[in-house]
Amino acid sequence: MTLADTKPQALDFECETGNYHTFCPISCVAWLYQKIEDSFFLVIGTKTCGYFLQNAMGVMIFAEPRYAMAELEEGDISAQLNDYEELKRLCLQIKRDRNPSVIVWIGTCTTEIIKTDLEGLAPRLEAEIDIPIVVARANGLDYAFTQGEDTVLAAMAHRCPDKAPVLEAEKKERNAISTLLNFGKHKDDVATADSEYHDHPPLVLFGSLPDPVVTQLTLELKRHGIKVSGWLPSKRFTELPVLEEGYYVSGVNPFLSRTATTLMRRRKCKLIGAPFPIGPDGTRAWIAKICSVFGVEPQGLEEREAQIWQGLEDYIQLIRGKSVFFMGDNLLEVSLARFLIRCGMTCPEIGIPYMDKRYQAAELQLLEQTCSEMGVPLPRIVEKPDNYNQIQRIKDLNVDLVITGMAHANPLEARGISTKWSVEFTFAQIHGFTNARDILELVTRPLRRNHSLKDLGWDKLVQEAASV
Amino acid sequence: MKLAYWMYAGPAHIGTLRIASSFKRVHGIMHAPLGDDYFNVMRSMLERERDFTPVTASIVDRHVLARGSQEKVVDNITRKDGEEHPDLIVLTPTCTSSILQEDLENFVERASMTTQSDVLLADVNHYRVNELQAADRTLDQIVQFYLEKAKAKGELPEGKTAKPSVNIIGTTTLGFHNHHDCTELKRLMADLGIEVNEVIPDGASVHNLKRLPQAWFNLVPYREIGGMTARYLEDAFAMATVDIAPMGVVETARCIRRIQQVLNAQGADVNYEDFIDHQTRHVSQAAWFSRSIDCQNLTGKKAVVFGDNTHAAAMTKILAREMGIHVVWAGTYCKYDADWFQEQVSEYCDEVIITDDHTVIGDAIARVEPSAIFGTQMERHVGKRLDIPCGVIAAPIHIQNFPIGYKPFLGYEGTNQVADLVYNSFTLGMEDHLLEIFGGHDTKDVITKGISADSDLAWTADGLAELNKIPGFVRGKVKRNTEKFARDRGFTAINVEVLYAAKESVGA
Numbered sequence: 001m002t003l004a005d006t007k008p009q010a011l012d013f014e015c016e017t018g019n020y021h022t023f024c025p026i027s028c029v030a031w032l033y034q035k036i037e038d039s040f041f042l043v044i045g046t047k048t049c050g051y052f053l054q055n056a057m058g059v060m061i062f063a064e065p066r067y068a069m070a071e072l073e074e075g076d077i078s079a080q081l082n083d084y085e086e087l088k089r090l091c092l093q094i095k096r097d098r099n100p101s102v103i104v105w106i107g108t109c110t111t112e113i114i115k116t117d118l119e120g121l122a123p124r125l126e127a128e129i130d131i132p133i134v135v136a137r138a139n140g141l142d143y144a145f146t147q148g149e150d151t152v153l154a155a156m157a158h159r160c161p162d163k164a165p166v167l168e169a170e171k172k173e174r175n176a177i178s179t180l181l182n183f184g185k186h187k188d189d190v191a192t193a194d195s196e197y198h199d200h201p202p203l204v205l206f207g208s209l210p211d212p213v214v215t216q217l218t219l220e221l222k223r224h225g226i227k228v229s230g231w232l233p234s235k236r237f238t239e240l241p242v243l244e245e246g247y248y249v250s251g252v253n254p255f256l257s258r259t260a261t262t263l264m265r266r267r268k269c270k271l272i273g274a275p276f277p278i279g280p281d282g283t284r285a286w287i288a289k290i291c292s293v294f295g296v297e298p299q300g301l302e303e304r305e306a307q308i309w310q311g312l313e314d315y316i317q318l319i320r321g322k323s324v325f326f327m328g329d330n331l332l333e334v335s336l337a338r339f340l341i342r343c344g345m346t347c348p349e350i351g352i353p354y355m356d357k358r359y360q361a362a363e364l365q366l367l368e369q370t371c372s373e374m375g376v377p378l379p380r381i382v383e384k385p386d387n388y389n390q391i392q393r394i395k396d397l398n399v400d401l402v403i404t405g406m407a408h409a410n411p412l413e414a415r416g417i418s419t420k421w422s423v424e425f426t427f428a429q430i431h432g433f434t435n436a437r438d439i440l441e442l443v444t445r446p447l448r449r450n451h452s453l454k455d456l457g458w459d460k461l462v463q464e465a466a467s468v
Numbered sequence: 469m470k471l472a473y474w475m476y477a478g479p480a481h482i483g484t485l486r487i488a489s490s491f492k493r494v495h496g497i498m499h500a501p502l503g504d505d506y507f508n509v510m511r512s513m514l515e516r517e518r519d520f521t522p523v524t525a526s527i528v529d530r531h532v533l534a535r536g537s538q539e540k541v542v543d544n545i546t547r548k549d550g551e552e553h554p555d556l557i558v559l560t561p562t563c564t565s566s567i568l569q570e571d572l573e574n575f576v577e578r579a580s581m582t583t584q585s586d587v588l589l590a591d592v593n594h595y596r597v598n599e600l601q602a603a604d605r606t607l608d609q610i611v612q613f614y615l616e617k618a619k620a621k622g623e624l625p626e627g628k629t630a631k632p633s634v635n636i637i638g639t640t641t642l643g644f645h646n647h648h649d650c651t652e653l654k655r656l657m658a659d660l661g662i663e664v665n666e667v668i669p670d671g672a673s674v675h676n677l678k679r680l681p682q683a684w685f686n687l688v689p690y691r692e693i694g695g696m697t698a699r700y701l702e703d704a705f706a707m708a709t710v711d712i713a714p715m716g717v718v719e720t721a722r723c724i725r726r727i728q729q730v731l732n733a734q735g736a737d738v739n740y741e742d743f744i745d746h747q748t749r750h751v752s753q754a755a756w757f758s759r760s761i762d763c764q765n766l767t768g769k770k771a772v773v774f775g776d777n778t779h780a781a782a783m784t785k786i787l788a789r790e791m792g793i794h795v796v797w798a799g800t801y802c803k804y805d806a807d808w809f810q811e812q813v814s815e816y817c818d819e820v821i822i823t824d825d826h827t828v829i830g831d832a833i834a835r836v837e838p839s840a841i842f843g844t845q846m847e848r849h850v851g852k853r854l855d856i857p858c859g860v861i862a863a864p865i866h867i868q869n870f871p872i873g874y875k876p877f878l879g880y881e882g883t884n885q886v887a888d889l890v891y892n893s894f895t896l897g898m899e900d901h902l903l904e905i906f907g908g909h910d911t912k913d914v915i916t917k918g919i920s921a922d923s924d925l926a927w928t929a930d931g932l933a934e935l936n937k938i939p940g941f942v943r944g945k946v947k948r949n950t951e952k953f954a955r956d957r958g959f960t961a962i963n964v965e966v967l968y969a970a971k972e973s974v975g976a
Contacts, residue, residue: 024503027503046564047563050472050475051482054475068472069473073595077595109564114567144502211937215964311973407509407512407521410517411512
């Protein structure tokens with residue numbers, strides 16, 4: 001025990017039974033296949049996995065899917081069939097039908113249980129069929145929901161080139177035709193690029209965000225003369241960012257602790273640990289931290305934050321003084337709670353599947369600071385929560401809003417408790433200054449809906465049994 | 469290994485849980501890793517269920533994998549017994565956890581020594597059967613368990629009910645229009661003067677299962693779920709089964725005539741011919757629709773049918789026999805029961821297709837280019853791509869299969885709903901001619917032009933590229949708002965920065 005540990009612990013961390021509902025981490029393929037346009041995701045699992053993607057995610061049939069199931073059958077489980085031959089057959093078919101730049105194998109609980117050596121098979125098969133194969137173990141034995149993305153990005157980090165192209169001229173030569181076509185424009189870009197940025201070591205951001213949000217965050221940093229050299233993941237697997245030793249990296253999502261560790265330990269990058277760019281407060285802190293690491297004085301950052309807060313005031317009026325309870329689902333809970341507390345809400349409990357106190361250290365510190373500045377009690381943070389117990393607490397605390405997984409939303413609403421689906425924050429664009437309003441748009445929707453129906457007196461729609 | 473993009477039937481544990489959570493006061497415990505409990509999401513979201521789904525996962529994690537479940541499953545069973553006081557707890561693994569080969573039977577035995585409730589392990593092979601077969605088996609297992617128990621205790625009621633009575637078997641949660649079908653069947657039975665003894669499993673209590681043998685006969689409306697239970701009741705209690713799905717005017721009549729036969733064989737004296745005639749000619753609109761001028765225009769139109777056995781077979785018969793539509797092929801994904809399907813539909817269509825591969829079905833649709841498809845959500849999707857209308861007639865279920873309004877597929881109201889579905893799926897009679905003359909009346913292009921007309925603002929390349937990333941259905945609105953913003957602020961060109969500045973100010 002060190003001295004630091006004996007200090008009065010500010011935040012209260014607990015761990016419950018883990019009887020909570022969340023999505024399986026293989027769900028990450030639903031957004032990653034869209035993000036990485038030349039990829040193909042092959043989920044190696046059972047009917048149970050496939051039916052989940054089809055039903056809960058509801059995306060399997062849209063357009064030409066770039067993901068599929070390698071459905072394990074009885075012969076695979078009982079090891080009568082050869083894993084290598086089977087995977088080769090499927091991957092050749094995928095190569096022929098879709099010709100992706102990369103096939104990402106998503107290992108599941110089943111491949112863990114039957115101990116399929118995916119990492120051992122992939123390099124052999126990759127060499128034989130001549131297509132990169134990335135292996136991620138997004139299984140529910142070890143991970144929850146959004147952590148699936150973490151496993152994929154951690155695996156992909158190994159594939160980032162480790163040397164920047166030596167000669168700019170050489171690259172130009174290879175793209176001679178496109179250079180000709182973009183002749184004037186290209187020159188302009190290069191010219192502006194040099195003058196607008198400070199001279200700082202390369203910065204690579206990691207975390208999968210929709211393209212518009214990537215542009216927004218890149219532009220936010222550009223305002224302060226900071227250049228983003230690349231994103232992990234990139235839009236195309238063939239355009240993964242260069243990661244040289246000593247490059248700086250920063251995560252935009254709170255669930256990417258494995259990726260952060262991989263980038264630091266395996267790629268020898270330097271991690272900028274900052275609060276996450278969610279909400280104007282988080283975005284400001286994130287930019288400020290990056291600027292401070294590069295010794296850059298932010299330009300008009302405070303003013304920009306204040307201006308964004310101004311634009312939120314009408315929504316904040318609806319939630320100020322109200323309480324919010326996070327049941328725990330997507331690991332965005334701490335960042336969202338911190339932002340909502342800054343908006344004037346109180347938060348008795350933050351349920352969260354998994355808490356990496358080191359990767360989230362800056363975010364937790366900002367949470368504490370926010371609570372003390374707003375004069376509200378610190379939330380208790382409950383790792384691996386127990387949904388049954390949480391529902392008893394929700395009833396006791398009489399909270400105004402519950403952010404919950406899909407399984408509990410309708411039953412809570414039927415009991416007069418306002419809810420918002422946690423998955424909406426996973427899929428909506430919530431990062432950066434520009435999208436702060438979208439977070440509040442989601443958070444206030446149940447309250448606005450209830451306001452417009454308030455005179456009807458229909459707030460409870462179940463007959464409560466006599467409580468025992 | 470099989471490359472799979474889509475499944476027509478879910479995994480076995482879904483079937484087991486559909487049965488368990490259909491009963492009142494029955495709790496399901498899944499022995500499963502985190503995230504495998506999406507059954508709860510399906511029930512809560514698709515059925516818009518108000519109550520917490522009575523299913524809890526006993527989580528299989530890294531520790532369980534390393535050391536076995538030890539006390540975990542037993543603890544979870546006893547905990548739920550104390551918290552929820554169910555009558556029965558059903559334990560089920562998933563495909564994943566069944567490979568662990570833990571002795572779940574032993575957990576069940578140990579737990580049931582201390583629980584108030586009964587505890588059962590679902591007896592299903594997770595790699596050999598699908599959702600439908602597992603549901604059929606689990607219902608049979610629960611019914612047998614309670615009837616054998618009652619028999620052993622000497623608690624089985626003697627004899628039949630005084631009036632003719634029926635058990636309706638196979639109505640479940642997350643079934644395709646099951647609730648509405650059940651309401652319609654109860655009405656039909658009331659019209660026939662038949663008492664409903666028990667409806668299982670939906671809304672039933674396991675304690676009432678011992679009353680099942682009192683009914684005069686069992687009605688099994690769906691081929692997929694309930695058949696095993698009915699066969700058990702036939703063997704053990706000599707109960708008669710009526711397993712004709714009353715879907716469509718002709719099949720409903722056949723079902724009612726079969727009921728009449730079964731009742732009269734047991735000493736009743738009923739004659740339903742007048743009822744059938746009255747319903748067919750004067751109450752149901754479907755028979756009249758078949759004779760109407762609207763339906764005349766459907767004569768000889770080409771259609772294809774695909775779904776589960778019950779709905780695909782019935783739909784094929786309705787289209788061919790009651791509406792004069794040419795069914796080019798009919799198919800089912802119930803491969804395990806293919807012979808029955810073949811026998812039912814072969815005289816009503818040119819070709820029978822048995823497959824659970826959606827690409828085979830997609831290709832078969834593209835090959836014949838029918839005027840309409842009657843299939844599942846998957847075929848609806850294929851139809852959208854090929855620009856062929858599709859009426860959805862079978863599971864896999866979708867939120868659209870839980871309409872707020874009353875939409876049964878069975879009984880006489882069901883015949884009306886099916887007639888509507890058929891009629892609305894085809895391009896309508898006069899519309900057909902008008903489309904040929906005027907080349908359609910789609911005004912989409914005109915609207916698009918309206919948006920971009922008389923714009924005095926220039927979009928830079930990066931602004932335009934960013935605008936194109938915005939989803940199509942809001943792009944027009946974003947473009948208008950951004951241009952308004954730019955005009956108000958005196959910008960002449962819109963680049964990506966202006967686009968996002970506009971978003972921040974408008975809050976759109």
